[in-house]
Amino acid sequence: MxxxxxxxxxxxxxxxxxxxxxxxxxxxxxxxxxxxxxxxxxxxxxxxxxxxxxxxxxxxxxxxxxxxxxxxxxxxxxxxxxxxxxxxxxxxxxxxxxxxxxxxxxxxxxxxxxxxxxxxxxxxxxxxxxxxxxxxxxxxxxxxxxxxxxxxxxxxxxxxxxxxxxxxxxxxxxxxxxxxxxxxxxxxxxxxxxxxxxxxxxxxxxxxxxxxxxxxxxxxxxxxxxxHYDGICHVYVDATADLDMAVSLVVNSKTQKPGVCNALETLLVHSEVAGSFLPVVADALKAKGVELRGCEHTQVQIDCLPATEEDWGTEYLDLILSIKVVDSLEDAVSHINTHGSHHTDCIVTADENRAELFLNSVDSACVFHNVSTRFADGEEFGFGAEIGISTEKLHARxxxxxxxxxxxxxxxxxxxxxxx
Amino acid sequence: MxxxxxxxxxxxxxxxxxxxxxxxxxxxxxxxxxxxxxxxxxxxxxxxxxxxxxxxxxxxxxxxxxxxxxxxxxxxxxxxxxxxxxxxxxxxxxxxxxxxxxxxxxxxxxxxxxxxxxxxxxxxxxxxxxxxxxxxxxxxxxxxxxxxxxxxxxxxxxxxxxxxxxxxxxxxxxxxxxxxxxxxxxxxxxxxxxxxxxxxxxxxxxxxxxxxxxxxxxxxxxxxxxxHYDGICHVYVDATADLDMAVSLVVNSKTQKPGVCNALETLLVHSEVAGSFLPVVADALKAKGVELRGCEHTQVQIDCLPATEEDWGTEYLDLILSIKVVDSLEDAVSHINTHGSHHTDCIVTADENRAELFLNSVDSACVFHNVSTRFADGEEFGFGAEIGISTEKLHARxxxxxxxxxxxxxxxxxxxxxxx
Structure with missing residues (x-):
């Protein structure tokens, strides 16, 4: 025509x-x-x-x-x-x-x-x-x-x-x-x-x-x-996290359905628990076939590929996970607000006050405390059906x-x- | 630069x-x-x-x-x-x-x-x-x-x-x-x-x-x-209107502040009351210095300029009013949805059912029953302050x-x- x-x-x-x-x-x-x-x-x-x-x-x-x-x-x-x-x-x-x-x-x-x-x-x-x-x-x-x-x-x-x-x-x-x-x-x-x-x-x-x-x-x-742009979703494991729960949430967020926008793409770990948490979660993820790309600090703790600057802004939609060790909750929030896509981000912590600080500071459509990022979904929210997950801030978020x-x-x- | x-x-x-x-x-x-x-x-x-x-x-x-x-x-x-x-x-x-x-x-x-x-x-x-x-x-x-x-x-x-x-x-x-x-x-x-x-x-x-x-x-x-586009606001005077109230609402909507977006621009009158209403409202409007432009039927009832097709889509922001006689509430609604700017439109009627029919059918941000179009305003709505009157349908209307x-x-x- x-x-x-x-x-x-x-x-x-x-x-x-x-x-x-x-x-x-x-x-x-x-x-x-x-x-x-x-x-x-x-x-x-x-x-x-x-x-x-x-x-x-x-x-x-x-x-x-x-x-x-x-x-x-x-x-x-x-x-x-x-x-x-x-x-x-x-x-x-x-x-x-x-x-x-x-x-x-x-x-x-x-x-x-x-x-x-x-x-x-x-x-x-x-x-x-x-x-x-x-x-x-x-x-x-x-x-x-x-x-x-x-x-x-x-x-x-x-x-x-x-x-x-x-x-x-x-x-x-x-x-x-x-x-x-x-x-x-x-x-x-x-x-x-x-x-x-x-x-x-x-x-x-x-x-x-x-x-x-x-x-x-x-x-x-x-x-x-x-x-409906991309989902570069984060899980931040705080120093105060229940680490067993953290492993379960990270594995579910990353592997339950890796090709969708609410799947985990970047894991942030507080430096105080990096030594105890990273080896355990790495084993669990590798058992599910996930390729790991870590920052320098992560590479000291576990066997993984080096992450480049580009990894922090990449939505893999695949069995790949980037990992970064951060020194504070504030650094985690700052990383998420800078490199994320404002879709869905989660903190794992047993400390309510630190959870609230995270929920109040992360500029994303969905901010979660101790639940899998995979729940960012209209059906899971109880909406009955969804037309999608908006990355807008106006009208529908x-x-x-x-x-x-x-x-x-x-x-x-x-x-x-x-x-x- | x-x-x-x-x-x-x-x-x-x-x-x-x-x-x-x-x-x-x-x-x-x-x-x-x-x-x-x-x-x-x-x-x-x-x-x-x-x-x-x-x-x-x-x-x-x-x-x-x-x-x-x-x-x-x-x-x-x-x-x-x-x-x-x-x-x-x-x-x-x-x-x-x-x-x-x-x-x-x-x-x-x-x-x-x-x-x-x-x-x-x-x-x-x-x-x-x-x-x-x-x-x-x-x-x-x-x-x-x-x-x-x-x-x-x-x-x-x-x-x-x-x-x-x-x-x-x-x-x-x-x-x-x-x-x-x-x-x-x-x-x-x-x-x-x-x-x-x-x-x-x-x-x-x-x-x-x-x-x-x-x-x-x-x-x-x-x-x-x-x-914040224009306001081509209408008042529709139904056959069932209290005609004294209608005169008061039309004069206020048109003349209280003619240069703003919630001022009246087109008056629609049901043919059953055109003969009794138009001469009265025309006198009241002329006394306030309003120029009237009417459809053919209107020209039979009162002394006014002829309205052209262009008038129905014009926001005068001035002491000018276009007037059209319509045969039914449905015709009024259809005129408003076709020629209006989806800002603010009012029906004058003593019949609740006809009012509801109008409110349900007009596709405008503000639909009024028996109140001046000049009330389409954040302060008047009780919002305390307004940044403007949106003509969007998404996010803010x-x-x-x-x-x-x-x-x-x-x-x-x-x-x-x-x-x-």
């Missing part, structure tokens, strides 16, 4: 999304849930078509020479389609934040004010290879009364089209407004640029994918962007559930009050 | 702001209030220097041929400096939102979670002619533990420098961290561009000024921007008080919980 055609097609979708948003904001919770259940059923009924479409993507991916891990993320079978449908049913069962009165007060002149949760309006989701995002993101946005435009990666285009079609058709029968869920049906790169310019029609863009994609969107977008997909408005009621 | 020098100087300031932010986040409320009171006293003590510096700006402005209204906005005298200092004292007296536990819950595995308000971090304020913004914005950001970089307009540069110097010197004596409040000391245009690129160090930019300034910042900024200058973080406490 020519760039002008892409631009025009995307603008049409964006205008349609805005029109749909006004209708979506008027749907009752019961109606939205009925539509969600219909979409789940429709998705299950379309399993054969979806798996067939997915086979085209897999064949194209194999031809293109995609890696095994990438192909696995791309692959859909009956069980995975069923899991996606189950996810929709879960979202239907969650409480609806729209309409919630957040605050309520009265002014001396008699005016009654309410701050009420309302949908954001229109949300653009730009994502990469996993086709399940088509459904997961669309239904979370729909539950909160938002219209979505989904723009997936080219490697999953057939799967994405099949999933979107199943959702749209099943939803429409139950009253889903037209254009409430739209998928950009082509994969021209210029469609990302075009979406980024639709600030009149799109209220926010959420990019889900690698750093390159996020950087592109940040540089081009005129509307707010909710970024950390795990994002349904509430973070809403805005609010002030409703003021009076009896003719005028300003003097 | 050369562009590279501007870039380097702004980057140094931005890095310094980040360092200051970490110190600011650790200050107690008591300490912050003591610093605020010291700054207020310091500002009053520096009145002579500030008024002298302002005289240079006024002289330069007269030479440049600035209009009378502009010169008046720029002018500082003893009373105005005193009012700015009084504003600082007011902010000192407000409750500090930082540290507030917004929510608190426990998970089945025993983890205890808290969502706690924390400062955003670093805030860039880019503003135009009014020198009082230097103090007003800086102290609101400081009260909430944020570091600020202020970039004012060239026409107020001497005044801005004198005010910033007074705040910094008086604050420093009481313990204000270095670089907590910084003013860009030069007025090169490229400093705006440079600030917009400092997303590593600046968490948000708030532009305060005309549409041109905001557009520039939106197009260039890599970090979130909290915009409508009047922005201290709370909207904060972020949050999740603090999780446990006893060694790991993820299975």
């Amino acid at each position: 020519k760039e002008g055609e892409v631009q025009a097609a995307v603008e049409t979708m964006a205008r349609q999304a805005r029109a749909a948003a006004l209708k979506l904001s008027q749907l009752s919770t019961e109606k939205k849930n009925a539509i969600l259940l219909a979409m789940a059923a429709g998705l299950r009924a379309a399993t054969a078509e979806i798996v067939e479409a997915n086979a085209k993507d897999i064949a194209a991916g194999e031809e293109k020479g995609l890696g095994k891990a990438m192909l696995d993320r791309l692959r859909l079978d009956e069980a995975r389609v069923d899991a996606i449908a189950g996810g929709i049913e879960q979202v239907a069962a969650l409480p609806d934040p729209v309409g919630e009165v957040m605050e309520k007060w009265k002014r001396p002149n008699g005016m009654r004010l309410e701050q009420v949760r309302v949908p954001i309006g229109t949300i653009g989701i730009i994502f990469e290879s996993r086709p399940n995002v088509t459904s997961d993101a669309a239904v979370l946005c729909f539950k909160t009364g938002n219209a979505t435009i989904l723009r997936g990666g080219s490697e999953a285009i057939h799967s994405n089209r099949a999933i979107a079609k199943a959702l749209q058709e099943a939803g429409a029968k139950e009253g889903l407004p037209d254009h409430a869920i739209q998928l950009v049906p082509f994969t021209d790169r210029s469609s990302v640029t075009a979406l980024c310019q639709m600030d009149q029609w799109l209220d926010v863009i959420i990019p889900r994918g690698g750093k390159g994609l996020i950087e592109t969107v940040v540089a081009q977008a005129r509307m707010p962007v909710i970024k 950390g795990p994002m559930g349904l509430r973070e997909l809403t805005s609010y408005q002030y409703r003021v009621r009076g009896e003719g009050q005028i300003r003097g | 050369k562009e590279g020098e501007v870039q380097a100087a702004v980057e140094t300031m931005a890095r310094q702001a980040r360092a200051a932010a970490l110190k600011l986040s650790q200050l107690s409320t008591e300490k912050k209030n003591a610093i605020l009171l010291a700054m207020a006293a310091g500002l009053r003590a520096a009145t002579a220097e500030i008024v002298e510096a302002n005289a240079k700006d006024i002289a330069a402005g007269e030479e440049k041929g600035l209009g009378k209204a502009m010169l008046d906005r720029l002018r500082l005298d003893e009373a105005r400096v005193d009012a700015i200092a009084g504003g600082i004292e007011q902010v000192a007296a407000l409750p500090d939102p930082v540290g507030e536990v917004m929510e608190k819950w426990k998970r089945p595995n025993g983890m205890r979670l808290e969502q706690v308000r924390v400062p955003i971090g670093t805030i860039g304020i880019i503003f135009e002619s009014r020198p009082n913004v230097t103090s007003d914005a800086a102290v609101l950001c400081f009260k909430t533990g944020n570091a600020t970089i202020l970039r004012g307009g060239s026409e107020a540069i001497h005044s801005n420098r004198a005010i910033a110097k007074a705040l910094q010197e008086a604050g420093a004596k009481e313990g204000l961290p270095d670089h907590a409040i910084q003013l860009v000391p030069f007025t090169d245009r490229s400093s705006v561009t440079a600030l917009c690129q400092m997303d590593q160090w600046l968490d948000v930019i708030i532009p305060r000024g005309g549409k041109g300034l905001i557009e520039t910042v939106v197009a260039q900024a890599r970090m979130p921007v909290i915009k 409508g009047p922005m008080g201290l709370r909207e200058l904060t972020s949050y973080q999740y603090r999780v406490r446990g006893e060694g919980q790991i993820r299975g």
Whole structure:
């Protein structure tokens, strides 16, 4: 397609999304849930078509020479389609934040004010290879009364089209407004640029994918962007830590699922316990196949590779851990605030006061005391579902559930009050 | 200055702001209030220097041929400096939102979670002619533990420098961290561009000024921007309205202070009451010097200029009002959602059900029933002070008080919980 055609097609979708948003904001919770259940059923009924479409993507991916891990993320079978449908049913069962009165007060002149949760309006989701995002993101946005435009990666285009079609058709029968869920049906790169310019029609863009994609969107977008950048997560083992607990937390944070943003990347150890703690934790980590890269002090205590300056700012997403010995809690905090990514950081200590000092000083979305970094997650926090873990400081920080997909408005009621 | 020098100087300031932010986040409320009171006293003590510096700006402005209204906005005298200092004292007296536990819950595995308000971090304020913004914005950001970089307009540069110097010197004596409040000391245009690129160090930019300034910042900024766009506010007089109340609300909304964003710009009238209401309200408005521009139906009822399509999307900020007759509440809502600026819109009606329908359907930051649009204001809402009225849907919508200058973080406490 020519760039002008892409631009025009995307603008049409964006205008349609805005029109749909006004209708979506008027749907009752019961109606939205009925539509969600219909979409789940429709998705299950379309399993054969979806798996067939997915086979085209897999064949194209194999031809293109995609890696095994990438192909696995791309692959859909009956069980995975069923899991996606189950996810929709879960979202239907969650409480609806729209309409919630957040605050309520009265002014001396008699005016009654309410701050009420309302949908954001229109949300653009730009994502990469996993086709399940088509459904997961669309239904979370729909539950909160938002219209979505989904723009997936080219490697999953057939799967994405099949999933979107199943959702749209099943939803429409139950009253889903037209254009409430739209998928950009082509994969021209210029469609990302075009979406980024639709600030009149799109209220926010959420990019889900690698750093390159996020950087592109940040540089081009005129509307707010909710970024999900990397997680360079730390565990700091204080001099006052229960060292058995520390070993357990470090091993779990690093190895329970190393390829995700809330996995541990850098271990900080107070110098007073370096001699007793490092050999024990090193053995436990090596037994799990973790490669260790230590600072000079660490290298004295254990057998490991030398860490370079670059290691302190690296998200490995792999069985690699950098280790640094620090002389104080303050040094640990300073290292985290300087080198971390403000995602999730944990202190292990038996001393409540030192824990509070850490929690108060670390500038991260999630600050933990004596729990694994792997708990930085919407489901684990009890949000029921998450659209991701935001690295923003504005609007939504950390795990994002349904509430973070809403805005609010002030409703003021009076009896003719005028300003003097 | 050369562009590279501007870039380097702004980057140094931005890095310094980040360092200051970490110190600011650790200050107690008591300490912050003591610093605020010291700054207020310091500002009053520096009145002579500030008024002298302002005289240079006024002289330069007269030479440049600035209009009378502009010169008046720029002018500082003893009373105005005193009012700015009084504003600082007011902010000192407000409750500090930082540290507030917004929510608190426990998970089945025993983890205890808290969502706690924390400062955003670093805030860039880019503003135009009014020198009082230097103090007003800086102290609101400081009260909430944020570091600020202020970039004012060239026409107020001497005044801005004198005010910033007074705040910094008086604050420093009481313990204000270095670089907590910084003013860009030069007025090169490229400093705006440079600030917009400092997303590593600046968490948000708030532009305060005309549409041109905001557009520039939106197009260039890599970090979130909290915009304060225009207010095309509506009053809709329903068929069920108390018409005396409607006249009073329309006149107050339009004429009490026509040059501000919460003033009325378009009046919508239900066709059933057009004949009885329009002549009365037209007389009342004309008596206040308001020029009326009506749709065809309106022109039948009253003597007025014809409104063009452009009028429906115009923020006059002046004694001009556009008037349209509509056939239903739904048509009024549709007109507002299409032509308005999602700022503040009001229905006048004696029917509660119709009021609720309106409040539920209008996609604006503030939706009012039977009160003047002029109440869309942080002070009038009871926020004590406001940094402006946001037209964003994310993070802060409508009047922005201290709370909207904060972020949050999740603090999780446990006893060694790991993820299975």
